[in-house]
Amino acid sequence: MTRRGYPSDVDDDTYLFLLPYLLLSPKDAAQRKYPIRDVLNALLWVARTGAQWAYLPHDFPPAETVRQQAHRWFEAGCWFEAGCFENAAHDLRLLSRVEKSRSGDPTAIIIDSRTLQSTPESGHRAGFDGAKKRKGIKVHLAVDTLGHFLAVLTTPANEQDRAQVKDLCPEVQKATGAKVEVAYADQGYTGQQTALEATEAGVELIVVKRPEATKGFILLPKRWAVERSFAWLSRFRRLGRDLERLPSTLVGFHVLAACILLCNNLRPLFA
Incomplete structure (x- = not known):
């Protein structure tokens, strides 16, 4: 039938x-x-x-x-x-x-994260995201400048974005044959240790900062591509x-x- x-x-x-x-x-x-x-x-x-x-x-x-x-x-x-x-x-x-x-x-990538609300099935590995006021899981995503998927990993939501660079950058280099030279990120990835961990993977980490005294969503150069990729994924x-x-x-x-x-x-x- x-x-x-x-x-x-x-x-x-x-x-x-x-x-x-x-x-x-x-x-x-x-x-x-x-x-x-x-x-x-x-x-x-x-x-x-x-x-x-x-x-x-x-x-x-x-x-x-x-x-x-x-x-x-x-x-x-x-x-x-x-x-x-x-x-x-x-x-x-x-x-x-x-x-x-x-x-x-690609030689340039964009990295970012989003927090997913936990459920009874996933609550045992969830953490509390103080910025989003939500208990859940963070999804860390790396895409190229066209928004194409490169690497993804998950952590409890209480873990810092910058702490995942040491795992995310090597995964990207593995997927691209170590061709990536630059990674764009938001202010959650600031810090000398974070930049050093990216450099060890052969990547220069560039933090794209928001303009001062702004509120709400701001379309930032380079970084908007990963936000669009998250929006595409949310259709599932x-x-x-x-x-x-x-x-x-x-x-x-x-x-x-x-x-x-x-x-x-x-x-x-x-x-």
Whole structure:
């Protein structure tokens, strides 16, 4: 029986592009009971709607099957010792940059963080963000100047942004082949120790400061690209709060969302 499609389903061209990254075993393996495309569409439905696994519609494969396969995709180590969707996002970023007449790997990045409200599932690893007055998890994101995903990590919300530079910059260099030279950040990343940790990774940290005596949102040079990327990611309702028991699952959903956004931008090239 052929089911009706959901708005979150991948089209034929996107599926054919992603398929080689998702094949952890042969497509026609004897133990495979459900088509990969159906499992992928079910995962995207969860990411887009933010629904609980148990509420997955019955015309998808069983929720436990989709959840287990999602964890395999998120955690599988392949060519770059990364998850399947991270590998796909890496190649999609290269295609997008070349299509825009840029070099394949960026030399400048923007880093920032946002705080996600915790839930009962994630409360055991949450912290209190004094600036946002919110208990939750911080998502630290690095993007290039076009807003393309490069690296992401999570910490309790009480941890300082500047303390994550020592982990975020090496991840970016690993993803780009150590091509990054400059990182733009907000005033939460000030400090000599932070600049030194960035320098050890081969990156010059430049803090873009707000104009004095200003309130509310201010569009700052360079830094607006990462704010836009957070806005794009927030269209996936699964990322509206921290609904995951494991931090690796939260990271995986962010990478999945970034991958799908890149696929949508490059859809004319797939045709």
